Amino acid sequence: MQIDLWNYCLNLYARPGVEQACLSLQAQGLDVCLLLSAAWLEYRCVPCDEARLAQLKACAEPWQREVVQPLRQLRTQWREAALHDEVLAMLRTQIKALELDAEREVLRRLESVTHGWPSAHSDTDCDWLQRMASVVALPDRDALQKLRAAINPA
Template sequence: MSGPPGGAAVEALAADAFWRFSLGVYGRPGVAAACLALQDRDGLDVNLLLFAAWMGHERGLRLGVAGVQAAAGAVAAWQAEVVAPLRALRRRLKDGPPPAPDAATGVMREHLKAVELEAERVEQDTLQRLAATIPVEPAPAGPALAAENMRAVAGLPEGMARSGTDARAATREDIAALAAALGAGA
């Protein structure tokens, strides 16, 4: 695989291009539920999935195994040591331990939500900067390439993209829903 054609063009993107893409996609019907299922059921990093979608849908770049590994490696520690613990704490405050949930812990939970979102933005900024340096292949941009990239993040073999008979069927269905939302928003 080779680097992206015109790597400088990726670097010259608006500093928040990936973030704006993510906000736009996440607000579409069914996307938040699919992302949360992929995160909670499959342990996938939603920011990495959205990065894969952005690279395919907006940039016309296929990640492949090497691209996914480079992107995941660049943010794995941040996701595991910062984003995930913030999320776990915010979720824990929803129903305990005492004195949670109450008004004071509700305010604290909202503050944690804002900090978690900022931590996710740091991760996305890291991924966007990385876009110019990871191994990719040019390909026709669109929902199909976004889905292919997201399946690569999820570790789903390409030949099994439509098979619904195994244990990963729900993962494929959620990725297909995300890709369909991209097509609906085009």
């Protein structure tokens, strides 16, 4: 049975070290939804190529830029003030829930792009994480390694 992307991401993110690794890579400018999708595709041994990478990025980038990032920015911007304002803290919690819903939608869209991408018989050409992270000059190697180790725990 194949696990859908959303549930795979929830399970992966809950593993030790994965949340911190994702946050570290996000701080470097990487899209966590794309990284988690890359992990899912790597786990499934789906071959990676430039056309597929471009499809995923074209799918995620507009939604991230126009929906997820503004919600995240507002939530982050309110962090300090919400410590001293109960109503603002409640609104910030609602923003956080909207941000999660928006990320779930990105993942749903990314999964739909991958329909019909078959698994390979081996993991040759399936290095999705490294190729997805190559958009930054020096991605955090420790964070990438933690994420990779969580894909296929021993």
